[in-house]
Amino acid sequence: MQNIFITGAAGFIGSSLVDRLLADGKGVVGWDNLSTGQERFLEGARQHPKFRFIRGDNLDLDSLSSAMKGCDTVFHLAANADVRFGLNHPKKDFEQNTVATFNVLEAMRANGVKTIAFSSTGSVYGEASVIPTPEDHPFPVQTSLYAASKLSGEGMIHAYCEGYSFEGYVFRFVSILGERYTHGHVFDFYKQLTEHPGHLKVLGDGTQRKSYLYVQDCLAAMLQVMNAGLALKARHRVEVFNLGTDHYVQVNDSIRYICSALGLKPRLEYTGGERGWIGDNPFIFLETKKIREAGWKPALTIEQGIGRTLQWLQANRWVYETRK
Amino acid sequence: MQNIFITGAAGFIGSSLVDRLLADGKGVVGWDNLSTGQERFLEGARQHPKFRFIRGDNLDLDSLSSAMKGCDTVFHLAANADVRFGLNHPKKDFEQNTVATFNVLEAMRANGVKTIAFSSTGSVYGEASVIPTPEDHPFPVQTSLYAASKLSGEGMIHAYCEGYSFEGYVFRFVSILGERYTHGHVFDFYKQLTEHPGHLKVLGDGTQRKSYLYVQDCLAAMLQVMNAGLALKARHRVEVFNLGTDHYVQVNDSIRYICSALGLKPRLEYTGGERGWIGDNPFIFLETKKIREAGWKPALTIEQGIGRTLQWLQANRWVYETRK
Numbered sequence: 001m002q003n004i005f006i007t008g009a010a011g012f013i014g015s016s017l018v019d020r021l022l023a024d025g026k027g028v029v030g031w032d033n034l035s036t037g038q039e040r041f042l043e044g045a046r047q048h049p050k051f052r053f054i055r056g057d058n059l060d061l062d063s064l065s066s067a068m069k070g071c072d073t074v075f076h077l078a079a080n081a082d083v084r085f086g087l088n089h090p091k092k093d094f095e096q097n098t099v100a101t102f103n104v105l106e107a108m109r110a111n112g113v114k115t116i117a118f119s120s121t122g123s124v125y126g127e128a129s130v131i132p133t134p135e136d137h138p139f140p141v142q143t144s145l146y147a148a149s150k151l152s153g154e155g156m157i158h159a160y161c162e163g164y165s166f167e168g169y170v171f172r173f174v175s176i177l178g179e180r181y182t183h184g185h186v187f188d189f190y191k192q193l194t195e196h197p198g199h200l201k202v203l204g205d206g207t208q209r210k211s212y213l214y215v216q217d218c219l220a221a222m223l224q225v226m227n228a229g230l231a232l233k234a235r236h237r238v239e240v241f242n243l244g245t246d247h248y249v250q251v252n253d254s255i256r257y258i259c260s261a262l263g264l265k266p267r268l269e270y271t272g273g274e275r276g277w278i279g280d281n282p283f284i285f286l287e288t289k290k291i292r293e294a295g296w297k298p299a300l301t302i303e304q305g306i307g308r309t310l311q312w313l314q315a316n317r318w319v320y321e322t323r324k
Numbered sequence: 325m326q327n328i329f330i331t332g333a334a335g336f337i338g339s340s341l342v343d344r345l346l347a348d349g350k351g352v353v354g355w356d357n358l359s360t361g362q363e364r365f366l367e368g369a370r371q372h373p374k375f376r377f378i379r380g381d382n383l384d385l386d387s388l389s390s391a392m393k394g395c396d397t398v399f400h401l402a403a404n405a406d407v408r409f410g411l412n413h414p415k416k417d418f419e420q421n422t423v424a425t426f427n428v429l430e431a432m433r434a435n436g437v438k439t440i441a442f443s444s445t446g447s448v449y450g451e452a453s454v455i456p457t458p459e460d461h462p463f464p465v466q467t468s469l470y471a472a473s474k475l476s477g478e479g480m481i482h483a484y485c486e487g488y489s490f491e492g493y494v495f496r497f498v499s500i501l502g503e504r505y506t507h508g509h510v511f512d513f514y515k516q517l518t519e520h521p522g523h524l525k526v527l528g529d530g531t532q533r534k535s536y537l538y539v540q541d542c543l544a545a546m547l548q549v550m551n552a553g554l555a556l557k558a559r560h561r562v563e564v565f566n567l568g569t570d571h572y573v574q575v576n577d578s579i580r581y582i583c584s585a586l587g588l589k590p591r592l593e594y595t596g597g598e599r600g601w602i603g604d605n606p607f608i609f610l611e612t613k614k615i616r617e618a619g620w621k622p623a624l625t626i627e628q629g630i631g632r633t634l635q636w637l638q639a640n641r642w643v644y645e646t647r648k
Binding site: 105151152164236 | 410411414415418422423426429430433449450451459460461462463464465466467468469471472473475476478479480482483484486487488559560562564602603
């Protein structure tokens, strides 16, 4: 892992990874179509001699293949991460996640690049029957187009590992928080509270239980198992890891953390129901024994992660301007 | 289920389903690009006033949507079923299976068609850790592009059932045998024995254990659960069923049945190894308790199914002419 190609390099997690890998002395090619990515996240990286940014789209296989030339490892992080509105435009998840992942794999094959890390999601377990949910949970039913598209990506990566001797790392993320966070419930709540500090609208009944992980902990976990080359020892040259903390919080807990940090006591208005929207999962909590046994543990709790996120949002209100 | 749209209608299973549904008094629109389908399989159906054949490709969403107009149920059977050579052309499984299934779902949505049956595969369990393999087997690793593409299809169907209130039936088939069978090991072995009756080349070491199901038994199983509307009672409006017999045979058993039926004693040449090819699964045997509890059981044993297949191939040698 010396020359690393990152899709979604201008995104929240992607740009954080760019900085971390450059700090580790790696060469990095950042690839992003800037549809939701932020060029400002790469301002630091752009000063670095070992960084190169190429603007391009995963649906353009030829450009993608050219851009990847000379790399040895791919972090495929680019995705339509807009889970909630998936049903309004099913083509988006299909093209930007499923087709994009196929193209990334084909570009790798064309270039002889064999190592891939993939940001999948805890949502692939659907409404899990076992909680905390282990990686070998019973074959689930997909409840969102987003998760279905990530499941497609996982399956293709497996098949490329088995069939073309790729080395694959599939990471099923809980929601990630931290600096450069640009969507999700903390983002939405902070926005609302900036606009009207006395009133907060909450999707669902607030009892949804969710798990969150701090972005730097997420990056550390990925690098830990990849540097150890764990997939090379796996039966089918692919390893799947849940990434999360061993806690979860209710949306109501999160609201409490946020309001306490901001010193606000808004009136809460709940839309009601145990799901915030169709396909919302009322309880996400992943078993993280496997990644812990690989020698990783998170440095921050969920509350600390939410705190860091808020601090960053307060100092970077410009991100709200970029998102309508 | 009165007006039924069948993708892959000129194929082995599709054309058998066309005939069966017409016999049941249903209206049927057959859709096929004739890339591997056989117009001769539809000769009977074409005489029927309630049958209409439309030649078209699943990658052409506009034509697909137009063709589906007025139907209430879709059997999505069209697929690249060429499992063995998937690694030679990964785009084929991706386009003809993954993209095609997305298009079928979008065409359904455009037409307000809500009921779908999907031919998935026992291969989605990869190299299963539990045998016989139940529908809720631990989240598997995909070992072929074919299975990965079927897994993609399953996931999208789930998400459409949950998100758009579709009614979904996912059937994970073992290998299907019977009249109009045009590829697979019986097809290959009979071809070889016709060309050189004294010599049979076998991929792998002959100990691979596989399960087979007779095509009419397969159709009866699908219609049984769909007529009962079982998915409407399911938590996410989708039901997954394994379809197979409660037996398996070794490739060597199958060779014995075939040679005995043909009165031949060829010299056997094994290519060796427990897998016939990369991604071949040395042991496929599905648990069929769920579909049996729905009131179905197969009429034919695997040996009887192989017998029917051979009889049909002997009477229809023309199919070999159509396949190079």
